[in-house]
Amino acid sequence: MPASIALVTRLQPQAEQTWLAILRAAMPNETIAVIDEIEEGDLRHVDIAIVANPDPADLRRLPGVRWIHSLWAGVERLVMELGAFSCPIVRLVDPKLSETMAEAVLAWTYYISRDMPAYAAQQRQRQWRQLPYRAAGDTRVGILGLGALGTAAAERLAMAGFRVNGWSRREKSIPGIETRTGAAGLKQLLRQSDIVVCLLPLTADTAGLLGREEFALLPAGAGFANFARAQIVETSELIRALDEGRLKHAVLDVFETEPLGSDDPRWIHPDITVLPHISAPTNPSTAALIVATAVHDYRVSAVVPAGIDFSRGY
C-alpha cells in the first residue's frame, strides 16, 4: 500500500529514522514513509505530511496533502519559507514540553536570582564574599509570552513563590499572575521585573522587540533569559546593557544561527551564559502520541484540523 503519510525533514538521517520508527509505532494502522523513499508515482497518495524543518520544495512534491503536522513548537521558519502554501500547519503543543520548559525556566531563574554566575566568578578569584540575598518572594519575574510554554512557566514560578508578571499580545487571565498587554503593558512589566524571561514566538511583531529602550526600562541589576528566539532581542543592545552594568546577567539558550559560531563575542562575555539550546528538547514519545491523535481524529472525522494563523505567524 502506498504511503499516505510522508515524513519530510532536514534532520540527520539517523534522527530522521528514529522519528520514523517512533511515529510508525504510534500509528500502526498508517503507512508512513520518509518522502525520499516514496516512489514518484505514489507521492499523490500522501494526504498528511509530518515535518521537522522541511525543505519547502519537498512539500510542493505532495499535490494531495491536506494538512501538515510539525514536530516542533516553533514554526516561524516554516511560515516564512512556505509563504503562500495554503494547507493548514499544525504545530506541536505538547503539555509535556510545557512542563519541561517550565522546569528549565525555574532552574535558570534560580541560577540568576541566587547569583550563581557571580559566585562562580568569586570562586575563580578565591574570594569569600556573601552577596545580598533576595528570597523568591521578593523577586519579581516578568514572563514575555503567555502561550502554552509561557503560561506553564509563569505558573511554575508562582508556585515556587516568585512574584510573577506576564505579558502577551492578546489579553490572558492566569490565576495568581498579573498579566498585561500592548506597548504600555510591556513598558510597565519591564520597569517592574528583577528578572525577565522571554518565551515569545518570533513574528513580524516580536522581531527586534527588545532593544535599547526596553533594556533601559529594567531596574538596575536585573537579569534576563531568552528561551524563545534570538531575533526577538537586539543582541548589540543586550551586550551594551550588560557592559554598562545596568543588566547583571543574561542566560541565552537561542541564537540566530546554531551552533553559535566560535568567534561570537557572547561565548566570552563574563555576564552571558551561553546554553546550546537545551531548555525544552522535544520528547519523541509524547510528540508522536500527539501527532497520532491528530491523525486519528482526521481519519475518523475527515475534518482538516485547524492550523496556525499565517497572519499572526503562530
Add this chain to the structure above:
Amino acid sequence: MPASIALVTRLQPQAEQTWLAILRAAMPNETIAVIDEIEEGDLRHVDIAIVANPDPADLRRLPGVRWIHSLWAGVERLVMELGAFSCPIVRLVDPKLSETMAEAVLAWTYYISRDMPAYAAQQRQRQWRQLPYRAAGDTRVGILGLGALGTAAAERLAMAGFRVNGWSRREKSIPGIETRTGAAGLKQLLRQSDIVVCLLPLTADTAGLLGREEFALLPAGAGFANFARAQIVETSELIRALDEGRLKHAVLDVFETEPLGSDDPRWIHPDITVLPHISAPTNPSTAALIVATAVHDYRVSAVVPAGIDFSRGY
C-alpha cells in the same frame, strides 16, 4: 535598672550592635545589654543570655543565668566549648530559616541536576554540546538529616517533582518521602541517590560519617551538596571520588574554618563549587521574634524552656 538579659557574642562590634537594637525592639519590656557594657556588680542580675558564638569565659561571668538562647541553628561548637555548663541551651528553630534553606537546597539541586557547572565549563571551551537531560521526576535526591531544615528541604524538592529519599538518626514519617534510618538505611539511600544533600547536625555520630565507603556507594556520576557542617565529610575522600570521576560535582557551602583559606585545594577543583556559607542566613527580624516569644513565655510561666540534649549534641 540593671540588665536581666545579656547579649554574649564574638561577632564584629557592628553586627553585635545591630542584633542588640533588633532584640531591644522585639522586647521593649526587657533590659538587654551587651555583656561588656554591664557593670561587674550587676552581672549577677542577668538570668537569660542570648548568644551567637559566645566566649565560654563570658558565660561563666553570669552566675545567675538560668538559660541561654542561641541566635544560630547550629550549636555544636557551643556544646563542645561549654561542656559541663549546666543550664539549658535553646537553639534557633526558625520556620522562616527552614523555608530559606529549602529554597537554597532546591536552587542548588537544580544547579547540579541541570549540569550548570558542566555547561559553564563547555562555554569556556566554546563547546556547543547538549548534555543528556534528566527531568526532576527521573532524579532521585537523598536528604541526610530530617530535622526542621531537612524536612522542609525534602518537602520542597518533592513539590518540585524530584524523587526524594530521606535519612535520619531517629525514624521520621514525612508524606511523599521515603525515609530510612540506621547504618543499613544510610547505605540503601546512598545507593539510590543521584544527588545527595547533607543537612545533618554535627555530632559525635555524624563527624566523618561520609568517607570512602559511603562515596563509593553512590551511583556513577552522582552529585553532592553539603549545607550542614564540613566535618561530617572526609574531604580527602570526597576529592578522591571527584577525581576518579565517580562523583560528578560537589557544592560545598560549609568548611572546617571559614572563610576558606586561600590555599585550600577546593577553591580550584574543577568539580567543586565553593560557596561562602550562604544557604540560610539568619533573618534577624524573625529570629528576634522567636527569642522574644521564648523570653515572654519564661517571664509568664517561670518555667525554664527545654534546651538541646547535650548527649545527642542538638
